[in-house]
Amino acid sequence: EVQLVESGGGLVQPGGSLRLSCAASGFTFSSYEMSWVRQAPGKGLEWVSYISNNGRTMYYADSVKGRFTISRDNAKNSLHLQMSGLRADDTAVYYCARDLRIASGEPSFTDYWGQGTLVTVSS
Amino acid sequence: DIQMTQSPSTLSASVGDRVTITCRASQSISSWLAWYQQKPGKAPKLLIYKASSLQSGVPSRFSGSGSGTEFTLTITSLQPDDLATYYCQQYKSYSFTFGPGTKVDIK
Numbered sequence: 001e002v003q004l005v006e007s008g009g010g011l012v013q014p015g016g017s018l019r020l021s022c023a024a025s026g027f028t029f030s031s032y033e034m035s036w037v038r039q040a041p042g043k044g045l046e047w048v049s050y051i052s053n054n055g056r057t058m059y060y061a062d063s064v065k066g067r068f069t070i071s072r073d074n075a076k077n078s079l080h081l082q083m084s085g086l087r088a089d090d091t092a093v094y095y096c097a098r099d100l101r102i103a104s105g106e107p108s109f110t111d112y113w114g115q116g117t118l119v120t121v122s123s
Numbered sequence: 124d125i126q127m128t129q130s131p132s133t134l135s136a137s138v139g140d141r142v143t144i145t146c147r148a149s150q151s152i153s154s155w156l157a158w159y160q161q162k163p164g165k166a167p168k169l170l171i172y173k174a175s176s177l178q179s180g181v182p183s184r185f186s187g188s189g190s191g192t193e194f195t196l197t198i199t200s201l202q203p204d205d206l207a208t209y210y211c212q213q214y215k216s217y218s219f220t221f222g223p224g225t226k227v228d229i230k
Contacts, residue, residue, distance in 0.1 A: 059218065107215060111172070
């Protein structure tokens with residue numbers, strides 16, 4: 001069974017930093033691309049960042065570029081999101097997501113989501 | 124970036140009704156579209172990928188269609204368990220933009 005368990009959320013002051021982690025199990029982590037998606041309270045879903053299975057390719061939403069860094073440790077089956085320069089509008093539930101590529105040459109899409117971890121940016 | 128819109132933003136239907144949600148992309152995304160269901164307080168769940176492929180384990184009353192810029196999600200016979208918000212997402216290019224969501228209520 002695929003399991004994605006996020007941790008590291010909490011209350012942080014504006015301008016502060018936080019590191020989110022996602023522990024993956026039930027699948028061969030190193031074979032899958034991964035993403036982070038967030039959802040502000042009462043709002044819709046917003047894609048945040050992507051990392052390739054080997055960790056060499058990363059993409060970021062314009063809203064977090066230069067402030068957030070995605071990384072992974074395939075030996076430990078873990079995904080991370082280092083967040084700095086946090087702002088009130090970064091307040092959201094952050095979901096770890098597994099991306100599936102059905103065939104080479106086709107783009108990947110998210111097939112599994114964790115339960116999320118809440119990040120609150122407030123003074 | 125590719126922009127996604129959905130209509131309606133909310134809908135209320137009775138058990139057994141046929142329900143259709145529309146998603147539009149600001150430019151062609153071929154068939155690179157997914158649909159997700161999110162129940163209150165829960166993580167999203169994949170329903171449909173590649174516009175019309177049903178994810179394993181998803182009831183057959185859910186179906187997707189479309190290509191290019193216009194897509195639909197259809198629930199052929201609405202069930203009480205289908206109370207949720209439904210999101211489309213394009214995955215043709217980064218960033219993977221989501222639609223604003225359609226909230227489905229049961230009358």
